[in-house]
Amino acid sequence: MSIRGNVAVIGVGMIPFGELFEKSFNDMAQEAFMNCVNNVDKGFDPKDIKAAWFGQWSGGGMIGQGVLAGTSLATILGLRDIPITRIENGCPTGNDTFRNAVIGVASGAYDVCLAFGAEKMRDKPGVESLVAAGGGGGGILGLHPSWMLGMGGPVLQALYATRQMHELGYTMEDYARVAVKNHHNGVACPYAEYRFEVSIERVLNSPVVCWPLHLLDCCPQTDGAACAIVCRADLAKKYTDKPVYVLGTATGVDYQDMWDKHSFIEMLPTIKAAKAALTMAGIAPNDIDLAEVHDCFTNTELMNIEDIGFCKKGEAAALLKEGYWNRDGAKPINPSGGLKAHGHPIAATGLGQICENFWQLREEVGQERQVKLKNGIALSHNVGGGGFGVSAINILGREP
Amino acid sequence: MWEREKITQPAPASPLFWRLNADVYQLLGAKCPDCNHITYPRRKICPSCGSFKVEDYQLSKSGTVHTFCINWTPPPGLEPPIVNVIVDLDGGGRYQGLLTEVANPEEVQIGTRVQMVLRKVMKDRGLDIYGYKFRLEKEG
Numbered sequence: 001m002s003i004r005g006n007v008a009v010i011g012v013g014m015i016p017f018g019e020l021f022e023k024s025f026n027d028m029a030q031e032a033f034m035n036c037v038n039n040v041d042k043g044f045d046p047k048d049i050k051a052a053w054f055g056q057w058s059g060g061g062m063i064g065q066g067v068l069a070g071t072s073l074a075t076i077l078g079l080r081d082i083p084i085t086r087i088e089n090g091c092p093t094g095n096d097t098f099r100n101a102v103i104g105v106a107s108g109a110y111d112v113c114l115a116f117g118a119e120k121m122r123d124k125p126g127v128e129s130l131v132a133a134g135g136g137g138g139g140i141l142g143l144h145p146s147w148m149l150g151m152g153g154p155v156l157q158a159l160y161a162t163r164q165m166h167e168l169g170y171t172m173e174d175y176a177r178v179a180v181k182n183h184h185n186g187v188a189c190p191y192a193e194y195r196f197e198v199s200i201e202r203v204l205n206s207p208v209v210c211w212p213l214h215l216l217d218c219c220p221q222t223d224g225a226a227c228a229i230v231c232r233a234d235l236a237k238k239y240t241d242k243p244v245y246v247l248g249t250a251t252g253v254d255y256q257d258m259w260d261k262h263s264f265i266e267m268l269p270t271i272k273a274a275k276a277a278l279t280m281a282g283i284a285p286n287d288i289d290l291a292e293v294h295d296c297f298t299n300t301e302l303m304n305i306e307d308i309g310f311c312k313k314g315e316a317a318a319l320l321k322e323g324y325w326n327r328d329g330a331k332p333i334n335p336s337g338g339l340k341a342h343g344h345p346i347a348a349t350g351l352g353q354i355c356e357n358f359w360q361l362r363e364e365v366g367q368e369r370q371v372k373l374k375n376g377i378a379l380s381h382n383v384g385g386g387g388f389g390v391s392a393i394n395i396l397g398r399e400p
Numbered sequence: 401m402w403e404r405e406k407i408t409q410p411a412p413a414s415p416l417f418w419r420l421n422a423d424v425y426q427l428l429g430a431k432c433p434d435c436n437h438i439t440y441p442r443r444k445i446c447p448s449c450g451s452f453k454v455e456d457y458q459l460s461k462s463g464t465v466h467t468f469c470i471n472w473t474p475p476p477g478l479e480p481p482i483v484n485v486i487v488d489l490d491g492g493g494r495y496q497g498l499l500t501e502v503a504n505p506e507e508v509q510i511g512t513r514v515q516m517v518l519r520k521v522m523k524d525r526g527l528d529i530y531g532y533k534f535r536l537e538k539e540g
Contacts, residue, residue, distance in 0.1 A: 144420045144441070146521045146531025150474045150482045150498050158469030159486060166467070166510045211470035211505075258486055259494035260439055260447055264467050 003106040004280055005400035008236035008243035011040035012355040014226035017343035018193045019122045023223065025063050029076045029118045032225035032348075040229070041240035046077070049229065050110035052084045055097030055117030055347035059088065063120050073116060087347075091294065091384020092251065093117060094226070094350020095392035099249040101230050102394075111232050115354075117347035118225035126221060154210040154218060154297065156258065156388060161212050161299035163264035167314075170302065172212050174317035176203035178298035179216050181320065182334050185327050186341025188369040191352070193222055193343030203298075217298040219338075224345030226352040233400055244361050247377065248281030248395035250274075256386040269391035270307040270383050277393040278309070283377065285309035288395070290360055290371045291331070291379040292353035295338040304381060305333060308393075332371040335360065346384075350392065353380035357396050373398075417529075424531060427516075429493050431457035438493035461516040462537065463489040470505045477522065483508055485534055500533040513537035 013036025015028055023031075037044050054073040060066055070084035089096040094117040101115035164170045179198055186192035198216055206215040236243035252272030255261055262268070278285065285308060293308065295301035302316040310331055311319055319325060325333040336342045336356040339349060357378035359365045376398030383391040422428045423441035430442045437448035438457055446454050468485040483499035485508070499508060500519055514534040521531040 144417070144424050144531070146424065146529065147496060149521055149531070150471055150478050150484055151496075152471075152473070152475055154473065155469055155471055155484050158471070159467045159484065162469055162510070163467040207472070208470070209473050211472070213469075255447055257439075257496075259496045260437075264486075 003102060003249060004247055004282065005245055006233050007102045007105045007230050007246040008233045008400075009228055009230050009246065009354070009358055009396065010236050010239040010243050011036050011044060012226070012228045012358045013037070013039060014191060014348070014352050014355045015224060016191045016193075017222045017224035017345055017348070017352065020223040021122065025118060025120045026076050028120065028223060028225040029073070029116070032118065032227050033077050033116070036227050036229060041242065042238070044229065044239055046079065048112045049079060049082060049114045050112055051082050051101075051104050052079060052114040052116060053097045053100040053104070054084055054086045055093040055115070055351065056086050057088055057090065057093050057119055057346040058121065062124055077116075079114075089251070089385060089392070090390045091296065091344075091346055092350060092382035092390050092392035093347040094352070095354070095380055095382045095394050096251050096350070096390075097347065098228060098230075098351060098354055098394055099251060099392060101228070102246050102249050105230050105232055111235060113230050114227060115230065115351060116225075116227040117349075117351040119345035119347045120223050121221040121345060122223050154213055157297040157300055158210040158213050159258065160264045160303065161297070164299055164303065165212060167265050168317075169314070170299070170317050172204060172214070173200055174302070174320065175212070175217050175298040176200045176214075177317070177320050178295060178301045179203045179340055181326060182295060182301075182338040182340040185335050185369070186337025189335075189337050189342060191355075192337040192341050193220060194337070194341040213297055213299070219296045219340050219344045222343030222345040224343060224348040224352065226348045226355050228351060228354050228358070242362050244358050244396050244398060245400040246394065247283070247397045248277035248279075249393070250276035250280065251390065251392045252276065253391075254389050256389040258387050261387075265303065266307050266313065267303060267383055267388055267391065269389055270304055270381065270393075273381075273391040273393040274308045277379075277395050281377075281395045281397075283395070287375050288377050288379050289332075289373050289375055290335055290357070291333055291381065292336060292338065292356055293333055293381045294383045295334060295340045296344060296384065298340065300383070301333065301338065301340075304383065308379070308381060327369060327371060335369060335371050350380060350382045350394075353382075354394060354396070361396060361398050427459040427461065427532075429457045429459045430454040431492070440493055440495065457493070459493050459495065460490040461532075463487040463495070463514060465508060465510055465512045465514060466494060467510060468499075468508055481505055485514065487514055487534060495532070498533050499535065501535045507536065
């Protein structure tokens, strides 16, 4: 059985992302799941879920728990009689968790599956939070510590940003413009963490985190949870008259270590995942109405737009200046506010993008931020993992 | 917490360190005869093409800056600003590291010539751990 058109999304749910000191991991997870179940159009009994995938990146270190595994989600959601597998695949965990649930349905093994992601990153302060999770570039795969000295999330992307400026002529002002657009989108999105505008001047005057990236070029570390229920397309109408269909799903990988990369102006994981997902969907990038792409740093969004194929390499910044990627532009990118303004609770991020695309395709986000639909097709994308070596992409459509 | 750290953190004499000695200090990498990819540290399987025939390859200590950034928020234990670089080594292969002895980070550009020098890079329970950093190549 092929995947395209044979798997439907019948419900999604999330909570507003943010610094949720008042909520525990369990609170967030349960609220997102209840939002999802309670909002399935024709009602939904959680007992219909036959298997679940639990996206979880930090593994419990940040909330003082040993291990988060399938059993954790079973207990949190009261789903003790189905198989549940934890997925950890770096920043693409959310989109990859969704992909696994989709494969669960498409394989014929299960009629209905749950893709779930939650992350609690703010109970510890910034640097400590990433160190607690073993992230930030320290000590992966038994590499000698001297090779990883001084690495960290912003460094990984700043090394790309410098090279993009060198080879493509991009400027810090171009990068700042991404923040301006995504903050503007975030203002209107009720689920976004940051709901304030920024100007180019404000971005460029914010503290330098890692030249050429400023504080307001960086996405936040966020608490959040999001999920989606997928089922056999021929069963979807039992749950809703407006299912959204999975057209393409793919994960791409490449080298983990920075010194093996062939280029610092493009990311092969994204290029591979995009090619595979678009081929499965049988469409071209131009057929897509809107996309949520991984803007963990502002320069990354420009790179992703090009790598997915929405424009040629080196053209994304000029098109941004023209308003091409705006919410009311020709190709809206990150109408939710993106990681930059919507927040980045790692395993929940991709599933949050899928929630946004589901609601946009069903025209349920309200007039102010509804994007214009032509073909009724939306794409979600993450890239990350060790050395930005993993990407996952899902393409959803109103028609199977 | 202290006890747990003690058990889980590799000690300076732990297998991780001596196993990588030749790679770290003699700069031995690997080159694949099938696809010519040069990688570091040495591996038994080429990460580029999957070939099993990789051979030891001596990396050079000099090269040019391929890309860099000026890090004002380094991890604990390092004083900002530090300059992270990825260097195209003469003779092939790349090396990721830090610049040392730069008075002014603005002196660094893509294409700047650099040279490896052995420096103390960290302390682990009272013992010094050495590794390579880069400094700007002297004129002439």
